[in-house]
Amino acid sequence: MPADSAERSSGQPIPVVINGATGKMGREVVKAVSQAPDLNLLGVVGRTHIGEDVGEVVGIGPIEVPVTDDLQSLLLMTAQERQLGVMVDFTHPSLVYENIRAAIAYGVRPVVGTTGLSEAQILDLANFADKASMGCLIIPNFAIGMVLLQQAAIQASHYFDHVEIIELHHNQKADAPSGTAIATAALLSNLGKDYNPAAVSEHENIAGVRGGVVGDNIRIHSLRLPGLIAHQEVIFGAPGQVYTLRHDTTDRACYMPGVLLAIRKVLKLKSLVYGLEKIL
Structure with missing residues (x-):
């Protein structure tokens, strides 16, 4: 044994x-x-x-x-x-x-x-x-619901070419973006797909307003506010439609x-x- x-x-x-x-x-x-x-x-x-x-x-x-x-x-x-x-x-x-x-x-x-x-x-x-x-x-996130969100995001990525991630946490969180957002972007990037093909030549009038770019051109936006615990949105876009996946933590x-x-x-x-x- x-x-x-x-x-x-x-x-x-x-x-x-x-x-x-x-x-x-x-x-x-x-x-x-x-x-x-x-x-x-x-x-x-x-x-x-x-x-x-x-x-x-x-x-x-x-x-x-x-x-x-x-x-x-x-x-x-x-x-x-x-x-x-x-x-x-x-x-x-x-x-x-x-x-x-x-x-x-x-x-x-x-x-x-x-x-x-x-x-x-x-x-x-x-x-x-x-x-x-x-x-x-x-483990960046121990919530079962977040695992389900990530799996749904992988499925959605087969049909959408445009995606961005928004993560929201309490203002005592020391790091940004969250490990969960990074892990979600990595899962999508591992599919070998090029996301968010440019429609115009973008310019930021204020540095950072378009978020940080990770993986295969996936942007992550981080919010830090009192009253929040941990929340994440993965937003897919295509002509005429937007598909949003969201997980909210209401109790640790x-x-x-x-x-x-x-x-x-x-x-x-x-x-x-x-x-x-x-x-x-």
């Missing part, structure tokens, strides 16, 4: 460390993990509420897991468990690359929702995970089924996988 299967056959809960536990997404992950019978919330890392019971912080009552700011110690503790451990990361683009490398180095499987990694960083992490035969999941709880699925699936992987659609 493979080592992974042998360790999982014990039926003991999967040890989980949550990095970024006091942030908006991290709080939801704490609730979901602590309530899942097959998961064991081993520890949490946050920038605020250090020393406080994270259950009290997120509003579910005491669970005897204090908030710490020492990720390295928690990774070491997780590595010493007999069960294969998982680190869930919802932190900041400036921190996530080193967080993933540290987790892999300790033998802890990363499940990453933090966006902002460059293509070069993802490639480097993929090589690092391959050398360690370590599962790693980087919508991401939790995807997060829990990723925690369970990453233990079966031996390499880095990018995108929720790859594990559904």
Whole structure:
């Protein structure tokens, strides 16, 4: 029996460390993990509420897991468990690359929702995970509805030559465009099609008003406003018609089924996988 299967056959809960536990997404992950019978919330890392019971912080009552700011110690503790451990990361683009490398180095499987990694960083992490035969999941968006939107966009691209993407997020999001918008553009670009053939010679009177160009000439427009959570539109146009696909997040709880699925699936992987659609 493979080592992974042998360790999982014990039926003991999967040890989980949550990095970024006091942030908006991290709080939801704490609730979901602590309530899942097959998961064991081993520890949490946050920038605020250090020393406080994270259950009290997120509003579910005491669970005897204090908030710490020492990720390295928690990774070491997780590595010493007999069960294969998982680190869930919802932190900041400036921190996530080193967080993933540290987790892999300790033998802890990363499940990453933090966006902002460059293509070069993802490639480097993929090589690092391959050398360690370590599962790693980087998922720009954990919502099932977003996966369905992306699949619908792929189908629509067979019939429309013009498309642009608008992504809207809360004004505390540090990176733009969103990882989800970039992933959506990449999916469309991978079809080998040239989009948005020019009808006129365009000129921007104000730099950037036409958005950023990615992939095969696909423009992404980013909005940042208080009151928003996470939203995306993929708009296709053709003579006489416009076809709009839109996904709206009204509560971060919508991401939790995807997060829990990723925690369970990453233990079966031996390499880095990018995108929720790859594990559904």
